[in-house]
Amino acid sequence: MKAQPKHVTMKDIADKAGVSQTTVSRVLSNHPSVTPQKRREVMLWVKKLNFQPNYAARVLTASKSQLIGVMLPDLQNPYFTEILFHLERICAYHGYNILVANSNGEQQREKSIIRALKARQIDGLLVGVAHPESEIVAALREDKSLPKVVITQEHEGIDCVAVSHEAGGKLAAEYFLDTGVNEFVFFGTSYDPKFLGYNKRLRENGVESEKIHVIGNEDWFFQTKQRAYRVLSQYLRSEKLEGKTGVYCVGDIYAVGVIQAALDLKMRIPEDISIVGFDNIFICDAVTPRLTSISQPIEQIAESAVDILLRQIDSDDEAEAEAQHVVFQPELIRRDT
Amino acid sequence: MKAQPKHVTMKDIADKAGVSQTTVSRVLSNHPSVTPQKRREVMLWVKKLNFQPNYAARVLTASKSQLIGVMLPDLQNPYFTEILFHLERICAYHGYNILVANSNGEQQREKSIIRALKARQIDGLLVGVAHPESEIVAALREDKSLPKVVITQEHEGIDCVAVSHEAGGKLAAEYFLDTGVNEFVFFGTSYDPKFLGYNKRLRENGVESEKIHVIGNEDWFFQTKQRAYRVLSQYLRSEKLEGKTGVYCVGDIYAVGVIQAALDLKMRIPEDISIVGFDNIFICDAVTPRLTSISQPIEQIAESAVDILLRQIDSDDEAEAEAQHVVFQPELIRRDT
DNA sequence: CTGTTAGCGCCTTCAT
């Protein structure tokens, strides 16, 4: 049994090719000043020995890792995995690899993940923040040395790209108002901008606050839709709601649970109960009845986020520019609920 | 404007604490022989300067990166993202970060991804192979220096963990046989073990081969379900199938497209057409009618895969042990289709 | 155009 195959290094191929290790380095980084002659010789051995540069070493000297950290709050939610899909694709296109971590919405984990990613020398970070008031945002804001972009939510003083949650809320409100809803339920937390816009528009249109209900709390996030199902069916059974009720949800997956709950309660959709989701993920038209939802231009968000991040990475830090906010306008995709 | 904050190094804290850098290293790696006195002093500065070890350097010397590469064929398929969710969770638990890449089912990409990941000094690789006969598998098999586990498919001579696709095919066949299906469609490719088991069991039960149809080709993989929808509606319209037809699909997402196609064609489910998916992902009971599917113990697969991988990593390579195959038995989850 | 010389930040003998 021969010893460990060991990693082939530049020195090895330098020896074989009869040149200095520096020359090898030059060839590999496409430095112009190298004789075509030697260049060929070097490449020959590179192929022959199947040389692969050791990134760890490269990172150490160049202090540039070509690594981007991606921290998401809920890898079980298709919304985030759709984003992840695009982020990976775009980063790969630009020659970056991604380190992905799931914070699971826990602030403690968010912190430790960021520590770890920084230790890995990531060139930049893409973060999907969980809670609107997560203190991780403050920490990131202070950390001038790390290029970063927050996706999916807007936060002061930090670059971010997202859809306007507030505008989304308004769309939901208008939809319900248009379709004769009488009781307005929001499935989420009361401090969520998705609710704020909703509530505002509703109140502007004379809806009394007793008709606006928020059912939800932190627990809901990152729970399967089973939970949404349970919470809602219980709610619908216990409360006495008059007339047509509208349920607007923070995310499509929860809305799916709501649909099932309504169906099981023998309510007619959308005659008795109207449902609006958020994100407009593929599941919307996989379910029956097809879910009406507020769309987010996921691909554009991903593109824009990577774009801004790379710009930050390439700039000479010093900039200290204004935080950049890219906000897309959501759209209501009317389906059958 | 002060200069770059620069990365705090062990040397920095060594200076501050008045000890050698070696001692700092010892403290951080919990080496026993260090005076509690000095240890405390060092830790003090570690906190104070918010020191974070530079992984690149650590990797360079220790040639151990605590990085695991995860290459998946289709990040748009919830099946793979569910696996990813678990893989991330388990790896994180063991102190590993993951580098994820989407091969998109393209062999060319598979190769370049693996090159890149190896250059990053990953300690191990978890691969979801796309095509059963991908040549990447052969390449991996030869590469003794990289610990690796193939998930989701079985391959000779290489560690892997998966559900038995063939057994799954048999379950589908039996289900159709039980429920009076007369025409047996498989939505996938004919060399897929998922089909092989299906076909075998069908033939064993006297089904004539003219009654067994394979519709599909490579194109299907990694296409949205819209494609499945189109292909199937066209097929159902053009072919004249007698009696109840059963459609068994390689994956649940395609099955969802099939359901919609059937519905749009005014076929009754499951009276006229019966549908069976594969993977049993969450979407199965989100759709109406709820999709009957063949389950894969995703979480167990992930656990088992990481487990085996870590074992490989920790072993002294020399082993050269038999390839280890962990094969779970699938189960038919009967729902409404 | 090419080779030599220093490190990058950390870990690991080897002395002390």
Added chain:
DNA sequence: ATGAAGGCGCTAACAG
């Protein structure tokens, strides 16, 4: 128990 020295593989001046 501690420190000094060497090296991991590569890049980046600096000389020729």
